[in-house]
Amino acid sequence: MEKTSKHVKASLTNYSSRNLWGGFLFGLGVVAFIDETVFHQLLHWHHFYDKSTTDIGLVSDGLFHAFSWFATIGSSFMLADLHRRHAFVLKRWIGGALLGGGTFQLYDGTIQHKLMQIHQIRYNVDITPYDVVWNITALGMIIAAYFLLKNTNIRTEEHHAFK
Amino acid sequence: MHSNNHLPEPILWLQLIAVCMIAIGLYLIAMVISNRRFRKSWSIWKTLSFGIGVVFIFSAIIGPYAINAHSDFYAHMTNHLLLGMLAPILIAFASPVTLFLRVLNVKTARRVTEWMKSWPILLLTHPLVAALLSVGGLWILYTTSLYALMQQNVLLHMFVHVHVFIASYLFTISIISFDYLPHQWSFRFRSIVLLLALAAHGILSKYLYAHPPEGVSRIGAEKGSMLMYYGGDASEILLILIFCTQWYKSTKPRVSTSTHSFV
Numbered sequence: 001m002e003k004t005s006k007h008v009k010a011s012l013t014n015y016s017s018r019n020l021w022g023g024f025l026f027g028l029g030v031v032a033f034i035d036e037t038v039f040h041q042l043l044h045w046h047h048f049y050d051k052s053t054t055d056i057g058l059v060s061d062g063l064f065h066a067f068s069w070f071a072t073i074g075s076s077f078m079l080a081d082l083h084r085r086h087a088f089v090l091k092r093w094i095g096g097a098l099l100g101g102g103t104f105q106l107y108d109g110t111i112q113h114k115l116m117q118i119h120q121i122r123y124n125v126d127i128t129p130y131d132v133v134w135n136i137t138a139l140g141m142i143i144a145a146y147f148l149l150k151n152t153n154i155r156t157e158e159h160h161a162f163k
Numbered sequence: 164m165h166s167n168n169h170l171p172e173p174i175l176w177l178q179l180i181a182v183c184m185i186a187i188g189l190y191l192i193a194m195v196i197s198n199r200r201f202r203k204s205w206s207i208w209k210t211l212s213f214g215i216g217v218v219f220i221f222s223a224i225i226g227p228y229a230i231n232a233h234s235d236f237y238a239h240m241t242n243h244l245l246l247g248m249l250a251p252i253l254i255a256f257a258s259p260v261t262l263f264l265r266v267l268n269v270k271t272a273r274r275v276t277e278w279m280k281s282w283p284i285l286l287l288t289h290p291l292v293a294a295l296l297s298v299g300g301l302w303i304l305y306t307t308s309l310y311a312l313m314q315q316n317v318l319l320h321m322f323v324h325v326h327v328f329i330a331s332y333l334f335t336i337s338i339i340s341f342d343y344l345p346h347q348w349s350f351r352f353r354s355i356v357l358l359l360a361l362a363a364h365g366i367l368s369k370y371l372y373a374h375p376p377e378g379v380s381r382i383g384a385e386k387g388s389m390l391m392y393y394g395g396d397a398s399e400i401l402l403i404l405i406f407c408t409q410w411y412k413s414t415k416p417r418v419s420t421s422t423h424s425f426v
Contacts, residue, residue: 062366063358069396070358070403077407085416 015087020149022078023096027141029072031101032064035108039121060112064104071100095148102141109134175317176225183221187214190259197265205265209257216253219245224324236379236387244390247297247327248398251335252405258342280345290337290348290356297330298363304376305367311377334360339405350410357406361399368392 082088109131113120121130190213198204223242260279264272278284286292304310304323313319338357340347347353368391375384 058366058369059362062369063362065365066358066361066399069361069399070354073400073403073407074354077411081411081414 015082015085016089016092016152018078018082018087019089019092019152020096020099022075022082023093023098024100025071025075026079026093027097027100027102028104029068029070029075029100030097031104031108032068033072036065036068057112064108064112068104089152091148092152095145095152097145098141098148099145102138102145105138106135106142109138175321179221179225183217186217190214190257190262193262193266197262201265205262209262212253213257213259216250216257219250219253220328223250224321236376236383237390240387240390240394242324243327244394244398246324247301247331248395250328251332252339252398252401254332255335255339256341260343264343276343276345279343285346287333288337288344288346290334290353293330293334293337294356294360294363297327297334298360298367300326300330301364302367305371306374306376308377310379314378335402339402339409350406350413354406357402361395364395364399365392368395 079088079093082093109121113131113134120127121134190210194205194210223246264275267275287296304313309323313323336342336344337348338353368388371388371391372385375381379387
C-alpha cells in the first residue's frame, strides 16, 4: 500500500504540467467554441467577416480558429491520457482551463476586437457595457486560475519535500 | 464558344468512368490475392473506404455538380470538399500501398520499399512540402487568374482537379498514418504543420469572402467561401480526431502504471 501511494505521488509531480497545459488548451478551446456557436451562430451578434478587418486580424483570427479546434480535441485526449496514468489532478486542470479560457477571452476582447477590429461583440448598440463585461469576465477567470494554480503548486512542492 | 469547350467532355467522362472502374477492380483483385496469401484477411472497411473514396473523386470531376461548377462557385467548392478533404482521408485509410506490397513477391516488395526511401518520395511526403503543395496550391488557384483560366480549358480544369486530390492525399498521409510510409515525422512537428495548414485554409476562405476570385460574383464568393470555411472545419475535425487517436495509442504506457505494478 505504502508503495502505491508513493507511486501515485511521483506521477502527480511528473504530470503536473500536463494537467496545467491540458486544462489550458481545453479552456481556450471551450471559450473559442462558445464564442463561435453562441455569439456567431445562435445570437448572430458577431459577423462572419466585418469589412473593417485588417489583414493581420484575418491571420490572427484564422490561427486562433484552427488552434481552438485542435486544442479542444487534443486536450480531451490529453485528459484521457492523464486518467490512464492515474495522474489527473482536478484542481490544477481546472486552474489551467480558467487560465486558457481567460487569456483567450482577454486577447479576443482587447487585441482582436479593439486593436485589429476583426469584429465587435454586437452591432448597432452602445458597445461599452458589452466590452466591460467581456473583459472583466476574462480577468476574473485569470485571477481564479492564479489562486487555483498557486494552491496546487504548493501541493506538488510538498510532494517534493515528502520524497 | 462554350459549346465548343463542352464537346469533348462526354468522351472524357467515359474515359474517367473507365479509370474509376479499373482502380476499384485492381483494388478488389489485390484484396483477393492478399486474402489467399495471408491468413488474416484484408479489412472489408478498408475496401469499402477505397470504393467510396474513388466514387467521391470521380463524382467531383464528372458528376452533376461538376457541370454546374463551371458557373457556380458554391458547386465548385462542394467538389473541392469531396476531392481535397474527404476522398484523401478515405483513400489513406484504405492503405493502397500496404495492399500493393502484400500482393508482390518478397523480392519485388523489398525493391519497392527501397524505392520509397528515395529522396523524391521523402520530399513529397514531408509534412511541410505537402502542406505547401495543397494549401499553397489553393492560394494560387483562387488569388490569381488561374481559376478563371481553368473554366475555359477542359484539360487545365482536369489538371487542377487531379492536383488538388494528389496534393491533399500527400498531405493527409504525411499527417496521419494508416498506410506504409518509410519515414513519419514526430507528433509534435506534425501537429504544428497541421495547425498552420488548417489556419492557412481558414484564412483563405475568409479572404475569398471579401475578395471573390476572378469571374466569381460577390454572392457566389460569399456562399462558396462559407462552405469552404465550415465544410473545411468539419473534415478538419475528422483529421484531428484520427491524428489524436494515433497519438493516444502511441503514448500508451508500456506497463499500465500503478494498477499493473501491484497486481
